[in-house]
Amino acid sequence: MFGARQLPVLARAGARALWAHRAHAACISLAMALGIAALTVIGAAMDGARQKALEHAALYGPSGVVLIGGDLKNRPAGQRTRTFTFAEADRLATGLPGVDQVAPSVTITRVTVRAEGATHNALFVSGSPASYCRAWDWTIVQGRDLTEPDVATSARVCLLGATPARALFGRADPVGRTIVLRNTPFLVVGVLERRDVAGAHGDVNDRIIVPITTAIRRFGLDPHNYRVLRVTFHGSPERMDANKAALRAFVREMHGLGPGRPDDFTVLGAAEALDYWSALTSGMTGFLSLTAATSLGVAGFVLANLLSLAVLDRRPEIGLKRALGWRSSSILAQLLLEALLLTLAGALPGLALGVGACAAFAALDIMETAVSWRVFATGLGAALAVGLLFGLGPARRAARLDPLASLKA
Amino acid sequence: MAQDVFSPATEAASAPGPGAGLASGATGVTGVTGAVARGTAPAPLIRLRALGKRFRQGDREVAALEDVSLDVAEGEFVALQGTSGSGKSTLLHVLGLLDRPTAGTYLLRGDDTARLDDDAKSAARNRLMGFVFQSFHLLPYATALENVLLASIYRPESARALRERARSLLRDMGLEERATFRPGRLSGGQQQRVALARALFNDPALILADEPTGQLDATTGRRIMEMLATINAAGRTVILATHDRDTAAFARRTIVLRDGRVESDVRR
Numbered sequence: 149m150f151g152a153r154q155l156p157v158l159a160r161a162g163a164r165a166l167w168a169h170r171a172h173a174a175c176i177s178l179a180m181a182l183g184i185a186a187l188t189v190i191g192a193a194m195d196g197a198r199q200k201a202l203e204h205a206a207l208y209g210p211s212g213v214v215l216i217g218g219d220l221k222n223r224p225a226g227q228r229t230r231t232f233t234f235a236e237a238d239r240l241a242t243g244l245p246g247v248d249q250v251a252p253s254v255t256i257t258r259v260t261v262r263a264e265g266a267t268h269n270a271l272f273v274s275g276s277p278a279s280y281c282r283a284w285d286w287t288i289v290q291g292r293d294l295t296e297p298d299v300a301t302s303a304r305v306c307l308l309g310a311t312p313a314r315a316l317f318g319r320a321d322p323v324g325r326t327i328v329l330r331n332t333p334f335l336v337v338g339v340l341e342r343r344d345v346a347g348a349h350g351d352v353n354d355r356i357i358v359p360i361t362t363a364i365r366r367f368g369l370d371p372h373n374y375r376v377l378r379v380t381f382h383g384s385p386e387r388m389d390a391n392k393a394a395l396r397a398f399v400r401e402m403h404g405l406g407p408g409r410p411d412d413f414t415v416l417g418a419a420e421a422l423d424y425w426s427a428l429t430s431g432m433t434g435f436l437s438l439t440a441a442t443s444l445g446v447a448g449f450v451l452a453n454l455l456s457l458a459v460l461d462r463r464p465e466i467g468l469k470r471a472l473g474w475r476s477s478s479i480l481a482q483l484l485l486e487a488l489l490l491t492l493a494g495a496l497p498g499l500a501l502g503v504g505a506c507a508a509f510a511a512l513d514i515m516e517t518a519v520s521w522r523v524f525a526t527g528l529g530a531a532l533a534v535g536l537l538f539g540l541g542p543a544r545r546a547a548r549l550d551p552l553a554s555l556k557a
Numbered sequence: 558m559a560q561d562v563f564s565p566a567t568e569a570a571s572a573p574g575p576g577a578g579l580a581s582g583a584t585g586v587t588g589v590t591g592a593v594a595r596g597t598a599p600a601p602l603i604r605l606r607a608l609g610k611r612f613r614q615g616d617r618e619v620a621a622l623e624d625v626s627l628d629v630a631e632g633e634f635v636a637l638q639g640t641s642g643s644g645k646s647t648l649l650h651v652l653g654l655l656d657r658p659t660a661g662t663y664l665l666r667g668d669d670t671a672r673l674d675d676d677a678k679s680a681a682r683n684r685l686m687g688f689v690f691q692s693f694h695l696l697p698y699a700t701a702l703e704n705v706l707l708a709s710i711y712r713p714e715s716a717r718a719l720r721e722r723a724r725s726l727l728r729d730m731g732l733e734e735r736a737t738f739r740p741g742r743l744s745g746g747q748q749q750r751v752a753l754a755r756a757l758f759n760d761p762a763l764i765l766a767d768e769p770t771g772q773l774d775a776t777t778g779r780r781i782m783e784m785l786a787t788i789n790a791a792g793r794t795v796i797l798a799t800h801d802r803d804t805a806a807f808a809r810r811t812i813v814l815r816d817g818r819v820e821s822d823v824r825r
């Protein structure tokens with residue numbers, strides 16, 4: 149079509165012409181910039197949501213699931229939620245192949261905690277068997293985990309999440325200090341690491357863990373039944389699907405569910421958490437994608453229209469070049485290069501604008517965004533695609549102009 | 558120096574120059590550069606036979622050229638003279654491959670131009686011809702130098718060498734100090750000299766000039782005509798369209814057109 153050798157010449161000719169028609173060029177680039185800025189914000193928002201989903205999924209750990217009484221998805225109306233017994237937990241721990249830990253969990257929510265004059269409203273207080281951290285994939289940063297003797301003796305000890313630890317004790321070490329929960333004093337024996345994850349129900353660090361026996365006795369909970377059971381498995385995370393299937397079969401058998409009867413429990417793992425989050429964000433994702441496509445499409449149409457006008461304007465230039473022996477393919481190449489230059493000139497400030505908007509949204513807590521190289525690559529790629537797609541029409545029309553008629557125009 | 562610039566490249570001397578790549582078009586333009594090599598009597602640069610050009614205007618047809626038959630040999634200086642509307646510009650456009658005739662044949666160095674495709678015509682315009690127009694046709698946003706360089710697009714030399722050549726052409730036109738000026742800051746005569754430098758850039762065998770003095774005062778016009786005469790004296794074929802008898806007097810052959818027909822064809 150044209151020699152690669154002419155590309156720099158044509159690019160220079162294009163840039164020269166654009167500079168000469170810079171008002172037009174600025175309009176096109178501005179439209180492009182807005183489109184790319186929208187795309188950047190949208191891409192970053194989608195990445196942000198996905199990242200959140202991944203973090204949330206990571207809470208489940210690579211080899212653990214949470215078993216919850218009742219079918220969360222298709223809960224039959226008015227039916228009492230099925231719960232688990234401690235005997236069932238024992239049967240799981242001994243009978244299910246590959247199982248590592250089985251940890252029942254009881255929870256009370258929104259509890260006022262006091263300590264040495266400070267007060268904090270904790271999101272939840274959980275009762276757990278020994279080795280809470282091993283079962284739930286947390287790390288102790290100060291002190292120790294819950295032990296068998298703690299559970300056996302219903303000891304009034306607790307682990308503090310990072311949020312209550314900071315709220316009640318500031319920067320001081322809480323281990324060895326006392327907090328009061330529902331009029332019962334608890335000795336702080338350990339502090340959990342801070343996790344930088346947004347939970348489905350709020351701050352994941354806002355938790356307090358006590359021995360399950362203590363929780364049942366002190367908070368007046370059902371001593372036989374509970375709804376949440378943590379199960380972890382030995383072996384590689386790749387076996388999780390098989391493990392989950394085995395768990396489900398085991399629990400169905402245990403609950404005497406014949407073929408055709410729906411589950412009366414739900415198994416939640418990292419995969420399910422991801423599904424849940426993507427279902428939650430897919431509506432938003434769709435809307436944002438539509439917005440991005442629209443803004444880019446509008447930018448493309450503005451580009452095509454202004455380029456057509458510019459071509460009409462520049463018929464004498466095109467006719468002259470043709471008269472001087474420029475091949476029509478060179479005219480086409482020059483105008484395509486101009487379209488690409490214009491879109492790039494719009495894309496770069498557009499990306500900057502988008503990143504700025506993301507920073508503003510993050511600062512104002514409006515939206516979680518993640519700006520990555522993917523967002524940049526998508527923005528540049530989209531700009532080039534739009535430039536080529538919408539520039540091709542006007543460029544071809546310019547290349548096909550009759551030299552003599554354009555020269556006289 | 559001037560001799561070098563004003564004279565056309567010979568076949569032998571054109572190896573790296575403009576003629577070299579003309580044959581590369583896949584459409585048989587070889588004759589355009591290779592007529593001499595055929596061994597028979599050299600074909601004239603231009604041979605027109607029963608050439609006609611009709612324009613359709615609404616439901617009416619205008620015959621801009623009728624039954625034009627003539628030869629132009631290499632090195633001639635021809636004036637196409639005639640009143641406004643007699644067909645001078647139309648004939649120049651046909652000769653310059655910017656317009657196609659509706660009847661007859663146009664052989665360029667023995668090649669039937671009807672068989673040239675668009676790229677081959679572009680190549681011929683680029684390497685074989687140089688155009689000079691009444692209204693100069695310079696890009697208003699480009700400098701004199703850049704305007705000259707518009708003709709250089711397919712040249713293999715380095716950008717630097719090409720700039721040097723453009724500068725030397727401008728120097729020959731007496732415009733050395735004006736190289737960086739845009740057309741708006743040049744007088745009409747200077748603009749036309751920039752156009753001349755551009756027309757000469759690729760060492761064309763043929764210069765086509767349509768009323769080159771039409772927008773210039775008498776003195777400036779005479780200066781341009783003297784330059785065209787120098788260009789011709791150096792061996793290039795010059796074909797000039799003018800309604801003005803005095804301007805036509807610079808040429809050594811005058812073809813008078815009336816209503817698209819050759820009324821007279823006189824050599825001096």
Ligand SMILES: Nc1ncnc2c1ncn2[C@@H]1O[C@H](COP(=O)(O)OP(=O)(O)O)[C@@H](O)[C@H]1O
Nearest residue numbers: 612614619621640641642643644645646647648
């Ligand atoms: N593009 C065109 N469409 C219709 N008629 C044309 C066109 N170009 C030239 N003509 C007609 O052809 C005739 C010759 O025009 P032209 O070659 O421009 O004459 P000249 O250059 O001698 O003044 C005129 O009658 C003119 O009106």
Ligand SMILES: [Mg+2]
Nearest residue numbers: 645646647767
């Ligand atoms: Mg005319």
